[in-house]
Amino acid sequence: MKRVARIVSPFVIASFTMGSMPAMATPSAVVDGMVTTQEAMSADRTSADRERIAELLNRDDVRNQLVAQGVAPAEVEQRVAALSDEEVRQMNERLDQMPAGANAVVGALFVAFLILLMTDLAGLTHVFPFTR
CATH class of the missing domain: 1.20.5 (Single alpha-helices involved in coiled-coils or other helix-helix interfaces)
Incomplete structure (x- = not known):
């Protein structure tokens, strides 16, 4: 063997x-x-940026403003699809820098409501009758 x-x-x-x-x-x-980690993260970020722009363009108020300005929404979608990754990133940075508008107002009202509710529950104010 x-x-x-x-x-x-x-x-x-x-x-x-x-x-x-x-x-x-x-x-x-x-x-x-x-594919490096950086490339994968960049691709994910670009895809998220493109989705954010698409969601913004699908809003009714944005579409109404485009039509009021004489721009067809389909044409805008085609132009956004043709943007390079760098242009998409720059566009999203500009969107982040723009004032929030209604979101800021809603947030401020919600914070004020919470503060008044907490002080009402603590007995410091008498704003809301449902807390008694």
Whole structure:
């Protein structure tokens, strides 16, 4: 049995070594096609930016303003689809810098309501009759 093992072992080792050679060559090919974390995050960010612009354009008030200005919403969608990734990023930065308008007013009213409700519950004010 040992004699058979001595004869067969080098052939088995050589066949495993030769069989694994193509597997050793593939990591360099895989590395060339790999996507870095930064690229993946950038692609996700760009896709989120494009979705945000699309949601904004789908709002009724925005569509009404486009029509009032004489612009067809379909034309705007085509132009947004043609924007480069950098232009989409810049557009979203501008949207972030614009005043919030109604959202800020609603937020301020909600905060004022919460403050009055808490002071009413604490007994410091008597604004809301349902807290008594």
